[in-house]
Amino acid sequence: MRIADLVGQRVAIWGFGREGRAAITAIRAQLPALPLALYCSEAEVDAARAFDPALTVHGIEPDALALSACDVVVKSPGISIYKPAVTTAQAQGTVFTSGTALWFGGHPDARVVAVTGTKGKSTTTALLAHLARSLDVRTALAGNIGLPLLELDGQSADLWAIELSSFQTGEAGPLELAVVTSLYEEHLDWHGSRERYVADKLRLGDRARTLLVNGQQANLLAQTAGHPDRRVFGDAQGWHVADGFIRRGARDVFPVAQLGVPGLHNALNASAALAALELLGYDALAAAPALATFRPLPHRLQPLGRRDGLDWINDSIATTPPAVVAALESLPGREISVLVGGYDRGVDWAPFVTHVQAHPPRAIVCMGANGPRIEAALVAGNVACPVSRVADLAAAVEAGRAATPAGGVVLMSPGAPSFDQFKDYAERGRRFATLAGFEADVTGIDGLGIR
Template sequence: MRFAELAGKRVAVWGYGREGRATLAALRRRLPGQRVSLICSEAEAEQARAFHQDALDYVTGEPYAGLLWSFDIVVKSPGVSVYLPAIVEAKAAGVCFTSSTALWFGENPLASVAGVTGTKGKSTTSALIAHLLRSLGKRVALAGNIGMPLLELLDTQALVDCWVVELSSFQTAEVARLDVGLINNVYEEHLDWHGTRERYVADKLALARHSACLVVNGLQQELLARTLAHPRRRAFGTVAGWHVQDGWIAHGHELLLPLAELPLRGEHNGLNLCAALSAVDALGFDAHAALPAARSFVPLPHRLQTLGERGGLVWVNDSISTTPQASIEALRSFDGRAVSILVGGFDRGVDWSDFHQHVQRHPPQAVICLGSNGLRIFQLLDSAPRAFALEQRASLADATALARELTPVGGVVLLSPGAPSFDQFRDYADRGRAFTQLAGFDPQSIAAIEGLGIC
């Protein structure tokens, strides 16, 4: 859909987060005389009134189908589930729902785009692709779910060789044609939005049907099986392509770069680099020539971010971890160290059995459960004999203080919650900053993501 199709229609923007604000700004530029309604909370409406004055109508009640019927087109923010009964009923009544992602693609049909999704690692992989391409002298835009809505770059005059766009499972069905689509992995996540695991996986895999070339994780059999019919599919993680072997980044049987020389911690991040290299190849560029630039990559904040040492302990902020699998990978990256891990947060109902099995086989120093699903995790871990300390605390502050007591000198205090932050914090970055301060570091020292936008 293009902005011109909204002209003269009854249009609503649903949500006043960063995506919603970018949509409103783009509407103001493209359709300056258009009257628009904003569906949001009362608090958000107060914020919006300060910037938009009389340009908007406000809907601050809970949207229901009958209310949505009063619009021709609703531009929905990613966090609003397409499976809400009100949306399902409104669609059946003829209301059109679109998004800022769909509008950007509608305005840029000829752009060269690499779209990246996955349950975990998609931000790091997206940033790696952009970094590697820039090392080859390409002008690259890095945007999307990683922290810069595409519509913020809608009217750029810069010439861009490639757009690298991170896509959440909320956005994968909203893209148009991609030169390369990359699916890093698929685990159980966002069940509150998608409803079921099957629907979550299907929504992730929607990326495949929009991709001229598809790059997938060859270590995930389900992913391989469900993308088998794609005519131009290539895999990473196996010996036939880019993979991790004996502590090296390898291609085929050639060992090319030791993982120890990367600024990224853990074998899973080595696999993220393999995914990025595969995407560079799929785009038609020389991944072998780009590989040395991986040494200069700046890791993203809140992703296994070593804050430093305080009180004889190493403090690590992995607040971006919102699945139990991410917490497992975080623990694996500290094998052989005494680690106290803080887990728990907003409860999306996901299964923690794999995490339970991992800490049984590879006991950390301590597991401290917190947040709204903390009791559920605690009860699961407490259901069998264990070789690690297990505690529960309500707040991050109490959990951090306890971790300081339980962790021996030289050990690691690791925030890797395996759950979203919405029960106690605005988002994962807010949670990460709070942990940073509790650990004794300056939260302002946590850098923004390097390389966002066009450069």
């Protein structure tokens, strides 16, 4: 569906976050006379009316009856397509679309590589854009990484590096290349089950001529075996990591120690970006030296600096237990107090418990709504390090500070969403920075937009 197809339709926007505002702006630019309704929270009503006085604003969550009165609803990504009100309205004929779908509908000829995955998708997408730009390719970096596609509506680029979440993968149009960095258990509250999460995530491959996947994940290889043009990164024949180098087959290409982001998992992300660049026909070997100048994304193993004799690392983006394991593995030989916990989605913490049984950190501080459940799992696993439980992030920071020796690391890698205490992971990351004694403005992502 294109924005032009909304002419004569009864259209509502559902959600007044950045995606919702981008949709309103883009629709107004093309169809200024089209009546638009908006469903948002009661607290957002005044801001919405100030943003666009022509909107009909409803400060409520729409029910099936309200949604069924619309021909088209442009919903924000965080609103599940499996909500009963949505499925009921769909059965009555309401079409649900999104800013992502509208952008793809309006840009059928764009050269797109879309990246998804439970973890690594943001860094891989940003790395891909950074590498392409090092070759003087005019590249757009947008999508779930922090810039809605519709904010770039009407602009052109030679390559579009787009991150898509599992909420958005089914909304993509036809594309040249899809990349899946990893596949774990996440967002079960939105998708309803692990099976549906996996199926929704991999819908991106159905849209892509070529599919590039992580060859180190057997489950991902099995799930994508039927794709007509599946390629692999992370194995010894292609781009992979071995013996301290990012390699292309048997050739050492780039030392992992010189990579601008820490951790072997980020070296694997860099391998994915290089493999994608090569599949697109660019000179990945010529681009590889630019890996040294890539800056870590905020809230993703982001070093904040040293305070009180301790190194503080913000990994607020970590919303699954395997992500915490990856964070710990990226800091070998360090004395680490790790702060874990947040909103409880009921995911299994066994991978984390197994890891810290074999590699206990200096201390583990459990916080938030699922803190008691994590603590119980650690105690049952007889983890050989101090385990404590606190109510909130402020108390967790103090506990981490007290437990960590001089020269050690306080790592916030929650392994859970932030919604029990914060609006999103970015707000949580900013709060952590402030509590640790740093500037709260740690949100800027280098390279968003078209360059």
